[in-house]
Amino acid sequence: MSLPDGGLLKRSLVIAGHRTSVSLEAAFWEALRQLASARGLSVQALVGRIDAERGGQNLSSAIRVFVLRAVWPGEGADGSAGA
Template identity: 40%
Template sequence: MCEIFIRANPASYQSQSRSLRLHGAATSIRLESLFWEVLEELAQRDGMTVNQLITRLHDELTEYRGSEAVAGNFSSFLRVCCLRYLMLQGEGRIPADRDVPIRSLDPRAVLDNLPESWVEPRPH
């Protein structure tokens, strides 16, 4: 069983820092290489750069949860975004076809009837 995991390319779990600007403020984000690859795929699906995707995620998280949520651990949030993307693809809720933009998907349909640990309940 463990061979499936231990035979990962060591480069995939090497940390990489990338510098970017969020609304003019310089910042740095440190993630493992594999997460950067997934973010690149996500960004490409919607015709964005990784920096544009990260800025959009930052802005939407701030709008939805407030600035405290972003200040908490934004790198962890990005890792969870990548994992959710791959898990939702595995569930068949996000098409594997990279030509289908994420923005074209109906969020309610994608998130409907997921386990509680995967999504917060919708307000009634």
């Protein structure tokens, strides 16, 4: 997979009934799209799940951590170590 440009892309999403803007690098948007598709979800629905579980963490940061945990060897998307 070739990496897209590293600049931030801002997208508007409706999360829990509220419109919000999220800024992520293109590579994170693409990985998030692929992860959502693999789960049979829209990006908006997956971000909604991430939002519901993020606690006080910044949403963009929570998304980046979710993506890294999902693709990092030995980590699950929920942060649990893989077997």
